[in-house]
Amino acid sequence: MTDSIQRFLFEGTPIRGELVHLQATWRAVLERHDYPPVLRTLLGEAMAACALLAATLKFDGALVLQVQGSNPTRLMVVECTSEGTLRATAKWSEPPAAAAGVRALLREARCAITLIQPDGSQSYQGVVEVRGDSVAQMLMHYMLQSEQIETTMLLAADATGAAGMLLQRLPEARDEDADRWTRVRMLADTLQPAELLGLPAQTLLRRLFHEEDLRLFDAQPLSFRCSCSRTRVESMLKMLGPQEVQSVIAEQGRVEVTCEFCYRVWRFDPVDAAAVFAATPAASQSHTRH
Numbered sequence: 287m288t289d290s291i292q293r294f295l296f297e298g299t300p301i302r303g304e305l306v307h308l309q310a311t312w313r314a315v316l317e318r319h320d321y322p323p324v325l326r327t328l329l330g331e332a333m334a335a336c337a338l339l340a341a342t343l344k345f346d347g348a349l350v351l352q353v354q355g356s357n358p359t360r361l362m363v364v365e366c367t368s369e370g371t372l373r374a375t376a377k378w379s380e381p382p383a384a385a386a387g388v389r390a391l392l393r394e395a396r397c398a399i400t401l402i403q404p405d406g407s408q409s410y411q412g413v414v415e416v417r418g419d420s421v422a423q424m425l426m427h428y429m430l431q432s433e434q435i436e437t438t439m440l441l442a443a444d445a446t447g448a449a450g451m452l453l454q455r456l457p458e459a460r461d462e463d464a465d466r467w468t469r470v471r472m473l474a475d476t477l478q479p480a481e482l483l484g485l486p487a488q489t490l491l492r493r494l495f496h497e498e499d500l501r502l503f504d505a506q507p508l509s510f511r512c513s514c515s516r517t518r519v520e521s522m523l524k525m526l527g528p529q530e531v532q533s534v535i536a537e538q539g540r541v542e543v544t545c546e547f548c549y550r551v552w553r554f555d556p557v558d559a560a561a562v563f564a565a566t567p568a569a570s571q572s573h574t575r576h
């Protein structure tokens with residue numbers, strides 16, 4: 287299976303859904319950093335979830351899903367762009383040894399969803415306290431509380447793949463079959479992680495909802511891509527200011543900035559660093575000159 291997201295709908299009903307499968311994209315994240323197994327599962331699930339959420343929206347830019355711990359360690363950041371590229375990272379001060387530890391950690395966390403415009407400005411942010419002890423439960427709660435949309439989400443991740451299914455009942459429309467939503471959710475809950483990870487969309491949907499009239503749309507490709515660049519690192523150094531950068535160079539001989547998503551190291555020797563500030567408009571200089 288190639289990495290993709292596929293929308294589907296239950297004909298003539300307000301229920302719609304999506305299925306996502308990530309393999310190469312997920313492996314690209316794992317190749318760049320070694321995560322403890324518990325954290326790896328959580329991050330893979332969050333990556334699948336981020337792709338599902340991004341596909342429910344019409345937007346240009348990036349959807350960023352962040353799960354933040356209470357201590358206040360940032361736990362996970364996943365980004366999915368409207369072009370179908372994803373990146374993800376996780377940080378943990380002390381990785382929990384077992385799944386119970388993850389649940390406890392999620393119970394105290396906050397979940398934020400941010401939309402970033404193509405120019406880098408932030409256009410929307412929703413934050414909720416996490417309810418539930420899994421990424422799926424957390425986001426189902428988020429969707430209900432923040433968007434008033436009833437959502438069912440199933441997620442799975444292992445060392446080779448991440449996958450997810452989302453089902454939503456659109457609030458504005460009515461269904462003449464009042465039990466359909468409950469029935470569909472119950473059927474979805476019978477799905478095993480191995481089926482979610484391993485079955486092609488068509489097989490999976492036929493197996494789960496064979497009595498329903500489903501329409502499956504074309505799959506949209508997804509892939510890993512990190513948006514870091516030398517230009518972005520340069521603007522970050524400019525924000526730090528020449529004094530701060532100079533003090534790092536005095537101490538370490540150069541400046542090294544590691545991208546927290548792809549772990550690429552951007553290096554600036556004294557000449558590079560001087561060039562960064564030489565290119566800046568003379569605003570800060572005129573400020574100090576009298």
Ligand SMILES: [Zn+2]
Pocket residue numbers: 512513514545546547548549550
């Ligand atoms: Zn990067």
